[in-house]
Structure formats: C-alpha cells, structure tokens
Amino acid sequence: MNNEKLQINMGAGATKAEVIVREVNSVNELPVKAPVKVNLSGTIGAPLEFLTKRKDNLPEEIVHNQIDEALCHILVDREKMTITLIINEDNDYRLAKVVGALMEHPKFTEFRINSDARWEPNMLGQFIKMNRAYFIDKDANMKLVTELKSFEANINSKIEKQKSETGSFKDNYSGVVTSNLPESFKLNIPLFKGGKAEEIEVEFYANINGREISLQLISPGAAEAMEKVRDEVIDEQLDKIRLLTPGIAIIEQ
Helix, strand or coil: CCCCCCCCCCCCCCCCCCCCCCCCCCCCCCCCCCCCCCEEEEECCHHHHHHHHHHHHCCHHHHHHHCCHHHCEEEEECCCCEEEEEECCCCCCCCEEEEEECCECHHHHHHCCCCCCCECHHHHHHHHHHCHHHECCHHHHHHHHHHHHCCCEEEEEEEEEEECCCCCEEEEEEEEEEECCCCEEEEEEECECCCCEEEEEEEEEEEEECCEEEEEEECHHHHHHHHHHHHHHHHHHHHHHHHHCCCCEEEEC
8 A cells, every 4th residue: 555645634523533544456346246147937828938038149159158058958847847957057146046836726716616716606696697708608607606696405304323232333424416507617717817718618516505505616617727738837947948958968857
C-alpha cells in the first residue's frame, strides 16, 4: 500500500471518527462464489425443451462444456410420471437437474374419480350442474342433477348371527341399495394437463353407514386410459431425447 496522506473532514461537534481501510488486489474485486445450480421443474416436456434450446441456440463448444452427454443421465419413473435430466453428474458445483412431470388435469382431479373421496348426493348434484361443459350429453347432465338433488334410495338390510357349539360365531350385516340414479354417465374431459379430452364412462358406488348413503365415482375406463396415455407420452419424449442426444443414458426406475 502506498503511503499517502488522507484528510478526513468531520461534522460539526464530532470529536473522533473510526476509519477502516481495506486492501484488495484489484479495483472493485468481488469475492468468488459457487455457481448457481440449475434446478428446474415443469411439464413432462421440460427435459427435452431444455436440451433442444441448448443445442440449437449455443455454439458447439459451449454446448459440450455445459452438456457433456457422457456425464449426463435421465431417470424415468413411470409410477410417479416423471422424467428427470441430470447434467454434470460428477461435479457438485455444476450439477443441474431438470424434472418434467405428467400432471393430472385439475378439473379431472376435482371430480375425485377413482379416489377414496365420498360425495353427499346433493353436493354432487350441485358440482355436476356447475361442470356441465364436460358432459357429452347436456340433457343427461340436467337429468342427473335433478336425480341427485332429489336422491331417493331404498336400503334392504340383512343381519345374520350364528353361533356354534364349538364357540365359533358369525355376525354379518349386509345392505343392498336401489336408487333412482342411472348406472353410469359419460364425460368428455382431459385426464392430463396439456392433453386432449377423453371420453370416459363413470359409475356410482354407494357407501352405507347406517341410514346415511354417500357416493363414490368409479371409472375403470379412466384408469386404463390414464395408464395408456402416460406410457405413450413418456415414450414419445424419450424417443425424441434419444434422437437429439444419443449419448445420454436413460434409466428406467
């Protein structure tokens, strides 16, 4: 540090001041920090979109520096419906992750189809009325709303008790429900975000609790369609990634 005189002018009434002098190697030198890690998530096409934009818009030497295919891999989890791209797998400072997920369409989720959720008939009628747009037949929608709001059901109960001389016993309670509801109704609704609408048939399943009845919505067709669409969408993404970056290992979990 050069020996230079430093003059400090203090404000009126000040009798002392503290001066801190720091020496740096160069003007405006900044501390070295670790690079910001890439950690992104989005729809199922996110990994492919990331790779495509890097390869199409950057010079080859920069692309190789950022994405060395030999140091990348992709994890596929079909049950969780995710594709995860890992970049720079051997360098914790430059490690990057891009996760793409196939997500259920919010409106399909609202119907609570194939879930444990139970509907009170009148509430289900109100919900179906507000979602008429997803019905193939609008007249069938209005008829179903009326039937749910004026829900009537007969429960034929049977109680069976039996005890044998050996001490074993049987105690059964069963109920059969007959109602004014149709066996099923049809919807035209997207199953996944960004996907096209699918025609599905939905059935009612009645739950008996004493004199109270709640309804579940069941659709074997929706379950089958979701599994089929899931595999088709994931396989399409993987085929495009293999074509674009053949050196990246793809691992099914």
